[in-house]
Amino acid sequence: MKYSDKVMDHFLNPRNVGEIPDSTVSGTVGNPVCGDIMRIDLKIENEVIVDAKFMTFGCGAAVATSSMATEMIIGRTVQEALELTNRAVANALDGLPPIKMHCSALAEQAVKKALLQYYQEHGLLNDDNLKLFSILEEDVHDHEADEELINLPGIENQ
Amino acid sequence: MNTERIYFDHAATTAIRPEVLSVMLPILENIYGNPSSFYDEGAEAHQHIQAAREQIAELLGVSPDEIFFTSGGTESDNWAIKGTVIAKRKQGKHLITTKIEHHAVLHSMQALEKIGYEVSYLDVDGYGLVDPKEIEAAIRPDTILVSVMMANNEIGTIEPIEDIAAICKEKRVLFHSDGVQALGAIPVKPHELDVDLMSFSGHKFYAPKGIGIMYIRKGARIANLIDGGAQEKRLRAGTENTAFAVAIAKALELALMDLPEEAQRQTALRDRLIGELMAKIPYIKLNGHYEKRLPNNINLSFEFIEGESILLLLNQLGYMCSSGSACTSGSLDPSHVLMAIGLPHEIAHGSLRITLGRENTAADIDRMIADLPGVIEKLRLISPLYADFKHGKIKNIIPEQGENLLKGESRYEVQR
Numbered sequence: 001m002k003y004s005d006k007v008m009d010h011f012l013n014p015r016n017v018g019e020i021p022d023s024t025v026s027g028t029v030g031n032p033v034c035g036d037i038m039r040i041d042l043k044i045e046n047e048v049i050v051d052a053k054f055m056t057f058g059c060g061a062a063v064a065t066s067s068m069a070t071e072m073i074i075g076r077t078v079q080e081a082l083e084l085t086n087r088a089v090a091n092a093l094d095g096l097p098p099i100k101m102h103c104s105a106l107a108e109q110a111v112k113k114a115l116l117q118y119y120q121e122h123g124l125l126n127d128d129n130l131k132l133f134s135i136l137e138e139d140v141h142d143h144e145a146d147e148e149l150i151n152l153p154g155i156e157n158q
Numbered sequence: 159m160n161t162e163r164i165y166f167d168h169a170a171t172t173a174i175r176p177e178v179l180s181v182m183l184p185i186l187e188n189i190y191g192n193p194s195s196f197y198d199e200g201a202e203a204h205q206h207i208q209a210a211r212e213q214i215a216e217l218l219g220v221s222p223d224e225i226f227f228t229s230g231g232t233e234s235d236n237w238a239i240k241g242t243v244i245a246k247r248k249q250g251k252h253l254i255t256t257k258i259e260h261h262a263v264l265h266s267m268q269a270l271e272k273i274g275y276e277v278s279y280l281d282v283d284g285y286g287l288v289d290p291k292e293i294e295a296a297i298r299p300d301t302i303l304v305s306v307m308m309a310n311n312e313i314g315t316i317e318p319i320e321d322i323a324a325i326c327k328e329k330r331v332l333f334h335s336d337g338v339q340a341l342g343a344i345p346v347k348p349h350e351l352d353v354d355l356m357s358f359s360g361h362k363f364y365a366p367k368g369i370g371i372m373y374i375r376k377g378a379r380i381a382n383l384i385d386g387g388a389q390e391k392r393l394r395a396g397t398e399n400t401a402f403a404v405a406i407a408k409a410l411e412l413a414l415m416d417l418p419e420e421a422q423r424q425t426a427l428r429d430r431l432i433g434e435l436m437a438k439i440p441y442i443k444l445n446g447h448y449e450k451r452l453p454n455n456i457n458l459s460f461e462f463i464e465g466e467s468i469l470l471l472l473n474q475l476g477y478m479c480s481s482g483s484a485c486t487s488g489s490l491d492p493s494h495v496l497m498a499i500g501l502p503h504e505i506a507h508g509s510l511r512i513t514l515g516r517e518n519t520a521a522d523i524d525r526m527i528a529d530l531p532g533v534i535e536k537l538r539l540i541s542p543l544y545a546d547f548k549h550g551k552i553k554n555i556i557p558e559q560g561e562n563l564l565k566g567e568s569r570y571e572v573q574r
Contacts, residue, residue, distance in 0.1 A: 003470075011470060017540050032504035032543060035464050035484045035492065039542040055542035059466035059483070063540065 003060055004094035010064035015071050018053045025121070027113030030106050036062045038110040040070065044118060047078050054110070061100035065089050065107035073111060078124075082115055082132050084108060105140040112136055163476045164522045168362075168454055168515035169311050169339060170480060174405075175364040177412060182366070182405040193398045194387065203400045210407035214371060217410050219347045223376060226390045227403050230370035231338040231359030233383070235262035235305075237372055237394070238334040238355040241380030242303045243270055246332070250300030254278045254331075256288050257498040258310050262357075263336055264494070267305075285447040286315035286499050294325045303332045308340035308356075312482060312495040312511060313446030314455025316344065323352040332378060338362055342413035343452050344421065354378040360402070364516070365409035369402035416516065424453040424514045427523050431456055431512065434527045439534050442560040445496060445509065454514040457482075459496075459505045461556045462544040463537040468510050471533045477526065480511040504543070505555055 003011070020026075023041035030037040036058030043051035052070040056063045069089050073081040086104035090096045096104060116133050119125045165173070174182075185206060191199030193207055207227070215222040228234045239253070255267055257279045267277045278296045282288050288306055297304070304326050309316045319335050326333035334355035340346050342363030348356050356373040360366060372394070374380065386395025428451075436442055441461035460468070465483030472479055482493030484507060491497065492506035501509075512526070538544040546552045 008470075008474075011467070012474060014540060019545060028542065032507070035503070035507035037542050039545075055540055055545055057462065057541040057543045058464050060470045062464075063467060 003064070003097070006068075006092075006094045007061060007064040007096065010067040010093065011060040014054075014063055014067040016051075016053050016067065016074070017055065019055065020051055020053050023053075025114045025117040027110045027115070027117065029109040029113055030058070030062075032057065035059070036103065036106060038062065038066045038106050040066065040110040040114050042073075042114045042118070044078060049073050049076055049078065049081055058106075059100070059103065061096055061103040062106065064093055065096070065104045066110065068092050069107040069111055078115055078118055079129075081111060082129065084111055086135075102140040105135065105138070109135055109138075109140065161476055163478065164525065165515065165517070166477055166479045166512045166522075166526070169314075169511065169513035171361045171367065172364045172515055173517075174366055175409060175412060178365055178405050178409045181408045182401045185401040185404055189400055193400060194389065203398070206400050207398050207403045210403040213407040214410055217407075217414050218373065219349055220373060221376060223391070224348075224373055226372040226374060226394050227398060227406075228357075228370040228372050228394060229368055230361070231260075231336070231357050232262040232370075234357030234359070234370045234372040235260065235334075235336055235338075236266050237383040238357060238380065239263065239266040239270070239303065239305060241383050242332055242334070242355075243275065244381035245379055246302040250298075250302045252276045252278070252298055252301045253303045253305070254280065254293060254296050254301060255305045256280045256282060256307070258282050258286055258288075258312075258315075258495045259305065259307055260311055260336055260338065263305055263307070282315075282498050284500050285450070286310055286313050286445075286495065287447065287450065288317050288322070290318055290321040290325055293322050294329070297325070297329045297331055301329075301331050303334060305334040305336070307336040307338075308346065308351075309337075309344065309452050310446070310495060311339045312493055313457045313499065314339075314452035314513075315447045316340070316450045316452065319351050319353065326354075327352060332380075339452060342410070342417065343454060345417070348373045348375070355380065360406040360409060363409050363413040365406040366402055369399060369406045371406065420516055421453040424518075427514055427518065427520065428453060428456055431523050431526060432458075435530060436560045438527070438531045440558045440560065441554055441556045442534075443505065443556045444560075445499060445501070456512040456514075458510050458512075459501065459556070460508045460510065460534050461505060461554060462541045462547060463508045463534065465492075465507055465509050467537050468508070468533060471536065472510075472530075475529050475533070477529070480513075482509040482511065483507045502555060 020041040020043050024044040026041045028039040039055045041053045042049050052074050054066040054070050056066045086108040089107050090104040112133050189203050191203040193204035211225050212222045215225045271277055280292050306317055306322050308319050323333050332354045335353045337346050337356045338359045341358045354375045358371040360369040384395050389395055443459040445457040465481030469481050482496045484492045496506035
């Protein structure tokens with residue numbers, strides 16, 4: 001399995017790593033049992049994301065997608081950030097190996113979990129934008145790409 | 159920065175030794191005859207194979223009649239298990255193995271379960287050791303095979319094969335041992351161990367990939383896995399690979415010649431690497447047994463971080479290693495071996511396997527000792543688990559000074 005140069009760049013030199021002590025909202029998704037956790041802190045002023053920072057426990061793709069996601073939402077309004085999709089994050093990284101697509105879904109979830117908190121606290125939720133949060137209902141680890149998983153390198157096959 | 163690449167993944171495979179290549183290439187070039195053919199060119203190929211078989215038998219202290227060439231360790235494991243099942247189908251439908259076997263054994267067992275066989279997968283302790291008493295207790299009148307590996311490929315634990323063999327002999331149950339990781343690394347004498355069936359793979363001791371050995375004790379009867387021509391005493395069909403048979407014999411000769419010195423040298427390198435890393439890196443755990451361990455195996459878990467990202471950073475720095483994390487195992491679960499020794503998921507995900515070989519030097523070890531702490535630190539600094547730990551929101555699972563973590567469940571309570 002090989003990552004694109006962009007994935008490697010974002011993994012080796014992750015942008016916006018860290019925590020925002022006075023963050024407006026924060027979203028943590030994933031779990032240690034599955035081997036990936038992402039946390040994204042957002043600083044929001046006048047409905048504009050003025051700063052975003054992330055921390056990730058996970059593989060190279062998990063780190064790269066969270067790094068890219070923060071780059072894509074800084075300077076955007078919360079409404080614009082809510083349009084972020086995992087596909088867009090993956091495309092911005094010149095693609096991800098199929099088995100790693102759930103990492104980009106996790107990045108979208110982390111952003112949206114933080115935004116949901118903002119929307120709830122500011123009474124912005126309505127029937128129209130509610131569906132944009134639907135990815136939070138999905139278990140991104142529950143993918144059935146078993147055939148694709150079989151021939152990967154790993155200690156267990158050695 | 160030193161950019162010379164260092165191969166630390168000898169349990170995965172090894173590079174062909176030059177001496178092996180030099181006995182193998184002339185055969186590929188000149189000896190094309192089918193060993194089963196009547197004319198001189200066939201007979202010449204046949205002689206090479208017989209000479210290789212005799213040499214291997216002598217090196218293992220067994221009879222040439224007990225040595226069969228296969229395509230590798232996986233085929234040998236499949237043959238031992240499925241061949242036994244076919245031969246003994248009227249005697250019973252129960253097999254015994256352990257939870258830490260290679261997938262060649264485990265998946266063969268699972269395939270048999272699907273067609274009505276019953277398999278007992280025995281637990282191991284926190285070091286990965288199988289208890290022979292549990293084998294004894296698990297044997298039933300309808301048990302037809304016990305299969306336990308001699309040494310584990312992930313954590314390097316060496317199993318009490320002689321004791322298990324003695325129990326199987328007393329209970330008159332066939333005993334197979336996967337010796338793939340053991341051969342060339344520690345002494346392996348099938349007669350002294352008193353096993354019935356044993357599998358070996360050439361590419362783990364500097365022979366090419368695609369050639370393996372099956373030891374079948376004289377008197378032990380198993381059915382064929384591969385049917386066809388009359389090769390290998392009619393037990394394993396398929397035109398012989400003359401060049402690879404010669405290669406594996408040469409590789410084994412060299413490996414066993416080097417073994418006493420190499421085992422000592424690699425054990426010293428291994429113990430220095432483990433000792434220095436444990437002293438330099440907090441929240442680190444050695445997986446596997448301290449003493450009953452292959453000379454070349456180092457398997458460590460680092461709390462708060464994930465294995466694939468360790469491998470990526472190490473690859474960038476020029477190191478080739480392995481991990482038992484889910485992201486490298488091809489499933490959503492981390493390595494079944496690390497789970498079987500009782501590691502919580504979050505610790506199993508953060509594992510790193512370094513396996514040494516003949517070309518590794520003390521300088522390689524020094525370089526790793528210098529580089530790894532920075533890699534671990536870099537990943538911890540971007541880990542939300544480490545941040546939560548530093549903020550006092552979660553407790554560490556592995557003690558700071560890195561004591562061995564024994565079996566038992568512990569989990570993080572993650573803040574949502």
